[in-house]
Amino acid sequence: MGMTITEKILASHSGKDKVVPGENVWIDVDVLMTHDVTGPGTISIFRKEFGADAKIWDRNKVVVIPDHYIFTEDQHAKRNVVFLRDFVKDQQIENFYDVGTPDYKGVCHVALPEEGYTRPGEVLFGTDSHTCTAGAFGEFATGIGNTDAAFILGTGKLWVKVPQTMRFVFNGKLPDYLMAKDLILRIIGDIGVDGASYAAMEFAGEAVHSLNIEERMTLCNMVIEAGGKNGVIAPDEETERYVKARSNKPYKPVQNDSDAKFASELKYDASKIVPLVAKPHSPENVEAAEKLSDVKVDRVYIGSCTGGKLVDFQAAAKILNGRKTAVDTFIVPATTDVEKGLEKEKIGGKTLLQIFKEAGCRIGHASCGACLGGPEDTFGRINGEEICVSTTNRNFPGRMGSKKGQVYLASPLTAAATALTGKITDPRKYLA
């Protein structure tokens, strides 16, 4: 019996010819990423367990990207970044994107590919659940806690249980009113927030491979919202093009064996899917946007690792161009590269930034922002009973701040259409 992409990567990184789902293996790590919220705890455990003077296993394989609580006056949050700085200096880690310097990037999951740390066939761990985003590059990528990360810092290894692979195939062409967010919400709505617990989720089919890399990242980003361990998309020319432009490190792309065994396969006709929204307070609470047209909202938030990439703002700008928003609309680019892109990318002679400003949007700086609430002075944070349509990935109670708030998850197209009317709006209204 052959192996899936995930199984092959785990086999090659554990020195085995073959692994099977359910087996526990120790694997070698290619890249470990950490940030300002989970980094300090990881570092403390590393020092406690390996000694105050211990050196990390490989300073070139550790990437430190502060991104969560950046534009805040919260003193504890600021101290976290100082903690990272000390450690990075101490360990001579060069892959550090410090706050307040030209190196500053923003959201780690978007920064990692931009800076060339994501490659097909590799193993990436990060102290953040959305590390699974990088599965879009045909690698094994998953989120871990501080103890596991501290263990990797000292040894370069971690144990994993080989997951079974669930396959999701989107056949046909993706209509222009749909985005990757609609596809992943369709899946989560169908299988539930624990529908892929412990499993790898592979995305395949014509509609998936027609997506650019940033959109593929949106698909893999939200596997954790179905309980998945990792997402994966077979690397193709688009993957190679993106990776080769950013990394000169050799890598070995991995494909499924023709007789690979999948735990399940769900097939969709992409052309039959409609713009979707996940209602409060769960990503599985999925409904067609057009059926929620009487839901009034107080604000729209476009940002985060899953909804704040350049492709997301291009989509939003297409709808907002030449129009005025009816409610507070927050634009938060994931990274400084995206931020620069807003000033460069144009639609009909106007930059995206101009379009957003003319539409009356409020523009923030690159970071995780209000996606996870954060300190109370965070840009766009829900501090009261606001109802928000957001391009982020979670709408659990209190996720964007106050427990009294309500978050509806949607694609940037749907979010932008909603910003224009103040009610949940199917983007087809503006794309005709």
Place this chain on the structure above:
Amino acid sequence: MSQNKITGTVYVVGDNVDTDQIIPAKHLVYDTHSPEERKLYGKYAMSGVPEDKSGLPKGGVKFVKEGEFESEFPIIVGGKNFGCGSSREHAPLALQIAGVKAVIAQTYARIFYRNSVDGGFLKPLESVENIFKSFSTGDKVEIELDANKITNKTTGKTFELRPLGDAADIINAGGLFAYARKIGMIKPKAEANV
């Protein structure tokens, strides 16, 4: 394991309790190794659970009383997919600091389970059935680890738990580092670092 029984009063929650409910994101800034700040994770443990779901079936029960740092409930019973959401290890840590000895849920989100086991914070036990509706917050319960059983002493009903399986070796060693030392994968900890 020397300790075979865990007893105490239970705090009951439902399905899909995520890590933002266990410890809201704005609290993830306290230094986990400062004794003073560490206590704050206990103070705010489970503070993100919506009011009507805080301590089922009635709701409205604070997990940690106002002004306290530890909970009166050493055992939590939940439903499906406990600990879903973020990878924050602060979640099982906050429960441990609040005095939680065991969580019983039908299923766990993968990262929370892993963090609980590898960090040695608490025992994430799995019930065979979804049992949270058979418990009321404040009921007295007894968990028998060897027998894989939980008994609601208030109602007299007993429910089956799943064996720990693969995770038992790491749980019984006390976490990932202790386990790796036991199997000789990493060096024993220098006395000075304890």
